[in-house]
Amino acid sequence: MNAKNLKTAFFSALLVIAVAYPVLGLKLTTVGIKLEVHGASPAVLWTIAAAAVAMFFWQLFRDRLSSAWASAPSMPKLPDSASNFLTLPSTQRWIILGLVVVALAWPFFGSRGAVDIATLILIYVMLGLGLNIVVGLAGLLDLGYVGFYAVGAYSYALLSHYYGLGFWVCLPIAGMMAALFGFLLGFPVLRLRGDYLAIVTLGFGEIIRILLRNMTEVTGGPNGISNIEKPTLFGLSFERRAAEGMQTFHEYFGIAYNSINKVIFLYVIALLLVLLTLFVINRLLRMPIGRAWEALREDEIACRALGMNPTVIKLSAFTLGACFAGFAGSFFAARQGLVTPESFTFIESAIILAIVVLGGMGSQLGIILAAVVMILMPELMREFSEYRMLFFGALMVLMMIWRPQGLLPMQRPHLELKP
Amino acid sequence: MSRPILEVSGLTMRFGGLLAVNNVALSVQPKQVVSIIGPNGAGKTTVFNCLTGFYQPSGGDILLDGEPIQQLPGHKIAHRGVVRTFQNVRLFKEMTAVENLLVAQHRHLNTNFLAGLLKTPGFRRSEKAAMEYAAHWLEIVNLTDVANRPAGTLAYGQQRRLEIARCMMTRPRLLMLDEPAAGLNPKETEDLKQLIGMLRNEHDVTVLLIEHDMHLVMSISDHIYVINQGTPLADGTPEQIRNNPDVIKAYLGEA
Numbered sequence: 001m002n003a004k005n006l007k008t009a010f011f012s013a014l015l016v017i018a019v020a021y022p023v024l025g026l027k028l029t030t031v032g033i034k035l036e037v038h039g040a041s042p043a044v045l046w047t048i049a050a051a052a053v054a055m056f057f058w059q060l061f062r063d064r065l066s067s068a069w070a071s072a073p074s075m076p077k078l079p080d081s082a083s084n085f086l087t088l089p090s091t092q093r094w095i096i097l098g099l100v101v102v103a104l105a106w107p108f109f110g111s112r113g114a115v116d117i118a119t120l121i122l123i124y125v126m127l128g129l130g131l132n133i134v135v136g137l138a139g140l141l142d143l144g145y146v147g148f149y150a151v152g153a154y155s156y157a158l159l160s161h162y163y164g165l166g167f168w169v170c171l172p173i174a175g176m177m178a179a180l181f182g183f184l185l186g187f188p189v190l191r192l193r194g195d196y197l198a199i200v201t202l203g204f205g206e207i208i209r210i211l212l213r214n215m216t217e218v219t220g221g222p223n224g225i226s227n228i229e230k231p232t233l234f235g236l237s238f239e240r241r242a243a244e245g246m247q248t249f250h251e252y253f254g255i256a257y258n259s260i261n262k263v264i265f266l267y268v269i270a271l272l273l274v275l276l277t278l279f280v281i282n283r284l285l286r287m288p289i290g291r292a293w294e295a296l297r298e299d300e301i302a303c304r305a306l307g308m309n310p311t312v313i314k315l316s317a318f319t320l321g322a323c324f325a326g327f328a329g330s331f332f333a334a335r336q337g338l339v340t341p342e343s344f345t346f347i348e349s350a351i352i353l354a355i356v357v358l359g360g361m362g363s364q365l366g367i368i369l370a371a372v373v374m375i376l377m378p379e380l381m382r383e384f385s386e387y388r389m390l391f392f393g394a395l396m397v398l399m400m401i402w403r404p405q406g407l408l409p410m411q412r413p414h415l416e417l418k419p
Numbered sequence: 420m421s422r423p424i425l426e427v428s429g430l431t432m433r434f435g436g437l438l439a440v441n442n443v444a445l446s447v448q449p450k451q452v453v454s455i456i457g458p459n460g461a462g463k464t465t466v467f468n469c470l471t472g473f474y475q476p477s478g479g480d481i482l483l484d485g486e487p488i489q490q491l492p493g494h495k496i497a498h499r500g501v502v503r504t505f506q507n508v509r510l511f512k513e514m515t516a517v518e519n520l521l522v523a524q525h526r527h528l529n530t531n532f533l534a535g536l537l538k539t540p541g542f543r544r545s546e547k548a549a550m551e552y553a554a555h556w557l558e559i560v561n562l563t564d565v566a567n568r569p570a571g572t573l574a575y576g577q578q579r580r581l582e583i584a585r586c587m588m589t590r591p592r593l594l595m596l597d598e599p600a601a602g603l604n605p606k607e608t609e610d611l612k613q614l615i616g617m618l619r620n621e622h623d624v625t626v627l628l629i630e631h632d633m634h635l636v637m638s639i640s641d642h643i644y645v646i647n648q649g650t651p652l653a654d655g656t657p658e659q660i661r662n663n664p665d666v667i668k669a670y671l672g673e674a
Contacts, residue, residue: 307497
């Protein structure tokens with residue numbers, strides 16, 4: 001315990017007070033039409049003081065505590081062979097198949113709320129898988145991914161609102177519109193690298209949102225577009241009463257109307273879309289273009305020397321990634337029945353990126369797990385919703401310390417030369 | 420003499436106030452091995468970078484088969500059959516040796532999106548042919564038994580050989596090797612010499628070489644260019660270069 005320790009401890013304690021007192025110790029209260037600053041209750045103040053004292057002693061005895069900690073038995077770690085087995089591509093494929101079976105059985109056991117949340121998770125799985133093409137495979141940091149999601153959602157909303165087109169017609173159109181935006185943005189932007197690319201894509205995401213908010217005549221501005229048609233099953237509507245000239249599902253099959261049918265139907269569509277995404281990405285990994293993405297991520301100069309056009313390869317990753325966001329977006333619009341610009345804020349991009357990074361770059365199973373964690377956690381902890389961002393932050397820090405490679409990374413599937 | 424495959428005249432590269440390459444001329448005949456030598460920092464690699472489109476030269480003409488290529492981007496020049504290796508090996512380290520060779524065949528493969536998605540017979544055939552071609556070259560450079568190992572884990576000499584094999588995947592006509600013998604032991608250098616000779620004789624490849632290993636340069640080159648401080652100093656057959664007083668002075672200093 002020397003002078004340096006004492007100094008550190010003192011300043012740490014001071015820092016606790018300096019941060020905690022303005023945040024927790026002062027309260028804004030509305031008095032009439034004015035705001036007034038009031039002190040918090042004595043209990044809060046005492047807690048802050050106690051925290052400062054605790055911090056002081058912890059910093060003071062930190063060295064001794066950590067050495068005592070080191071001698072204590074550490075957490076059992078996964079044996080190497082097990083973690084190797086879990087990261088093998090073949091193992092992960094079987095786990096994904098198992099999850100698909102669970103997902104198929106889910107609506108028969110889960111409640112209406114559970115199915116609804118599962119649908120939301122599936123949307124984020126799709127977004128995560130799409131962004132993974134751009135970030136995980138091609139190594140391009142894209143912070144404006146939500147822009148393409150918005151393009152997809154608004155494509156369906158506008159086409160449905162103005163032209164009365166159905167979901168199934170709009171789904172491919174929305175995908176193509178998002179892909180087109182990805183292509184157009186990619187052209188000027190992909191000369192940039194790393195941080196610069198991240199900043200420009202971030203700006204793009206915001207521009208799309210602000211554009212949607214300000215084009216009031218077309219997009220309805222901040223109010224968005226409501227009453228978007230729900231998907232139909234070969235023309236059968238899932239509403240209680242069908243629109244003119246349409247039949248409802250329950251009438252056609254002669255069963256009683258039950259609103260859960262609609263929820264299950266949406267869930268099944270989401271599941272099909274995710275399966276399609278998984279299939280396409282699995283094929284892409286084993287196609288020349290997938291290999292070219294990885295090669296480009298590793299060494300752009302070598303790629304160019306071998307006659308590959310880096311711009312075209314990056315553009316294809318960007319466009320395909322955007323396309324999946326478009327699919328997810330149009331489904332999102334159909335499920336909500338309402339789109340507003342506020343559904344597509346930067347925080348959405350951040351959550352999708354967090355799913356990719358949390359899951360382990362390049363791993364599809366990892367992304368599925370991370371999407372479950374990231375979406376389910378806030379739903380389960382509704383009481384603590386004020387602290388949601390705090391939890392996200394803590395989760396990120398903990399991951400950084402314990403599993404920097406992500407929840408469940410995957411070894412690269414290689415093509416083997418068979419003798 | 421037939422028409423040269425590569426004809427460079429007045430090549431100049433200026434970085435601000437620094438004249439890195441000054442008025443360099445080269446003429447390379449098909450199926451020759453031509454070397455560029457010179458002290459460190461003489462501008463040899465800069466010449467390579469100009470020839471392969473990584474730099475836009477400040478002046479001069481580069482003619483490949485009589486057509487100018489100096490304004491083309493790097494990948495287009497590679498399409499014309501000019502590929503290079505790098506002074507510091509640039510393999511795709513996370514990918515296996517055989518995958519490195521598959522990536523390099525990108526342009527010759529069936530890259531149709533739908534064909535790959537649906538695994539059409541044409542796509543399978545193209546992938547199989549690529550695999551066989553890669554296997555063939557792994558055998559030539561004697562790397563078959565490490566084919567499935569990540570390229571970054573191979574020994575240095577193996578990485579050098581793999582890089583040359585990767586260039587050969589693009590079916591080049593002019594192969595440019597930037598110090599291929601750097602860091603190799605005498606035995607490996609001898610193998611490299613055999614390999615270069617074989618590429619020229621059996622695969623009709625013209626080789627442009629930057630190298631410091633004088634034994635290798637003298638024994639394999641048909642023609643040698645000497646560059647000193649960015650300026651051409653001499654050129655001629657190995658015999659002429661060996662006896663050129665200017666070259667001896669540049670390399671050894673004045674006596």
